[in-house]
Amino acid sequence: MTAxxxxxxxxxxxxxxxxxxxxxxxxxAVFAGVLMLLxxxxxxxxxxxxxxxxxxxxxxxxxxxxINLTGWGWVLLILGVIAAVVGWGILSGAAWARAVxxxxxxxxxxxxxxxxxxxxxxxxxxxxxxxxxxxxxAHHQPEPxxx
Numbered sequence: 001m002t003a004x005x006x007x008x009x010x011x012x013x014x015x016x017x018x019x020x021x022x023x024x025x026x027x028x029a030v031f032a033g034v035l036m037l038l039x040x041x042x043x044x045x046x047x048x049x050x051x052x053x054x055x056x057x058x059x060x061x062x063x064x065x066x067i068n069l070t071g072w073g074w075v076l077l078i079l080g081v082i083a084a085v086v087g088w089g090i091l092s093g094a095a096w097a098r099a100v101x102x103x104x105x106x107x108x109x110x111x112x113x114x115x116x117x118x119x120x121x122x123x124x125x126x127x128x129x130x131x132x133x134x135x136x137x138a139h140h141q142p143e144p145x146x147x
Contacts, residue, residue: 028132029139031136033090033097036086036090036104036133040079040083041080043080043108044080045080046073047074047080048073079108102137105133109131109134112126112127112130
């Protein structure tokens with residue numbers, strides 16, 4: 001009985017997987033799409049809460065990037081709607097969604113950094129999610145369309 005090499009071995013008669021097409025990259029991109037969709041929905045809810053009630057978040061008196069909470073609410077609401085649409089586009093495999101997703105996650109990262117004094121724990125969690133989304137979408141290379 002001869003031992004067969006595992007399927008990823010280059011000398012075993014099996015071709016190596018193409019670069020950028022690993023299961024981790026593909027799964028990461030799908031997960032990034034889900035996270036972006038959920039991030040958008042949560043940002044919408046966060047924005048609505050800030051618009052509806054100014055006393056939902058802590059008031060910060062002395063802050064360099066001072067903006068009233070209603071203004072933050074509108075920023076988060078608009079970013080949330082766009083992020084949810086982009087997340088849906090990533091999940092549906094739209095070609096435009098990957099680049100726009102990286103840009104939106106970058107904007108969300110900046111917005112959450114600026115929102116840090118109002119909700120520190122939430123902002124740090126959202127910033128970590130944004131970093132993962134950027135990494136996953138930048139690392140994933142979709143398969144070329146078959147004819």
